[in-house]
Amino acid sequence: MTPDSKPHADFRDLLEALCHVWGPSGHEDRVRALLLELIAPHVDETRVDALGNLIAVRHAAAGGAKGTGVEAPRIMVAAHMDEIGVVVTHVDQDGFLRFGPVGGILTGNLIGTRVTFEDGTVGVIGAEKRADQAKAPTLDELFIDVGADDAAAVTQRVGDMAAFHHRLDWSGGRPIAPNHDDRIGCVMLVAALRRFKPGPNTLVAVFSTQEEVGTRGAETAAYGVAPQLAIALDITGAGDTPKAPPLALKLGAGAAVKVKDGGMIASPALRRLMEERAQAAGIPYQLEVLTGGTTDARAMQTSRAGVPAGAISVPTRYGHSPSQVIDLADVQAGVDLLLALLEGDVSGLLGSGLTGSGMTGAG
């Protein structure tokens, strides 16, 4: 069977392209260059802001909302370009590199993991002998071996970053990659831009930087875009593995509509609208209550005077590990749901007493 005859061929192609591009937080240039190429035929304008966010605008159909001439609602949809990684903090005389985290590194996943530097150098993470080998090591006990005999042979310098070694595998039809977080969000946003039909809303697609180190790119992007509604596309957890913590999310059971995560509570009105659109279009979805971690929606929600914000997430096993597993049926459902929302009327969310500057009800 050729890849083209498999289901979700478009997502497969985009994943193949995006998962192999190097881009730890703050170093998203290569990802941005590829995305710019991918989206250029499908957007009206693009710009890159001071933090490196790629901002692409697809205008509403002429005439604004319902042909009234009123400016169409601006919906910001964010997917982050950066991936977690490590940063060199010290090179010892024997040529081993000590490192710190870039984003939420889980040390229990690291021993034996391969990492790749910007110049393509591959290193492997090793650990010192520890009293209790059963326990996860601390960062101090780990080092990177780049095959150098001594410090003079090391080409890396303090401050150089590495990402988990890029590799995309398929197992049971499911893709395994070290950076589904959040290249799969980028895949979804590109796919949505390709299919988007101008209607009542203006879509501002933002491929953001530095999400993994504290939703830093989305914060300035949201300030610049000043959206009326904001949606993040990102991964979430899954509770369908042996003895997983209670989490009502399963791979393949549909797009995850965020209710809450460790950093924000999604706008209940936006969440309800997502559910209505999913139900009306027969799109499978699940409700997400994640107790840790957050997304760009956290930063967008409190931008300026506040923005109703939510997220469409992809249930993911082994997040922040070198082998993250997702199901493309959930990706498909996420894109379908996003488009159902973007191409429909959202004015109900902007009214109901939740407008920015209007005043209602006199004493």
Next chain:
Amino acid sequence: MTPTDRDRGRDLDALLEALTAVPGLSGHESDMADCLTEQLGPLVDSHWRDPMGNWLGRRAPRPAPAAGAAPAPRLLLSAHMDAIGFMVTAVEDGGFLRFTGLGGWDPRLLLAQPVTVLGARPLPGVVGSRPPHVLGPELSGKVLPPDELFIDVGLPEAEVRAAVRVGDVIAPRRPLQRLQGRRRAGRALDNRASLAALILAMDLLARREHQAEILLLATVQEEVGLRGARPGVWELVADAAVVLDVTFAVQTGVSDVPGSLGGGPLIGVGPNMHPVIERRLRQLAAAAELKHGREPLAGPSGTDAWAFQVAAAGLPTGLISVPIRYMHSPVETVDLADIERAGRLLAEFAAAFDAALVDDLVGELHGVTED
């Protein structure tokens, strides 16, 4: 003419009962905003909500300034309206609900709590776990981890699944208890005690003249990280703000705090608070012979004041705190007299807020002092 509630003075017990009966959980505050429209609507000239769900109100100076007069000074009075609660994370076999905290709970206090699950209809429930006889030695006598706790609403699984979904919120079911004297105990006194004080202050102010335009802001999502405060003041132009929140009162095991039940509100002092506002609050409390204390806060105050101070181009901020015991438990305990004193102090400050004070806010920091 029929006397109104306000002419007679509000029944503080009834007000506090009404405020604590509304769930108003973090991120889901629209019911609380409706309640404030009812309570505060008649006391303001206009009120509205912002995109975050913050409730805002505006009361023009009384009497109205003469035509051509300088713009009235603007004072923001604020308290957060959200309360901590829980959220459903999974509906499990047998119809038992797994849940997570919405805001900061003490894990020791979850077991055996009566709750209301706000599903398709409100469902009373209890937090259950295994009886001590079958817990085993590792867990016996210990704080139970979340995976040992669940909520039982007493319905068959199919009916639970029809009425409750992942993401539904859960409120502690604790009507306000009248303890002896004027002490009251219940859920959400953080921060409904402050909202009661704010309402009392507006009752008092409505009977007085005030040069300042009064802006009211009841914020959302304070308990999940001061999320509502900064957006709330984004479009407001204010010269100063006073935040009302709760703080710790002396209790068994907590002796090194300046507040005590019945000891009056605490006036915050520290880098988060503008010294001119702090000083003026103390002067006014002393002049009105109001019992009060001073609360040193050497770093972040943990209140919306922390977010206001650095919002936009900066907002000089003061903090008045109502002392309570058993913070973030379902039996938070307050003395009604402290709520009344906080309300009176806030009304005094608002009535006295004038252009000269606004000048001092800047003058003080530039070395021009006046005491």
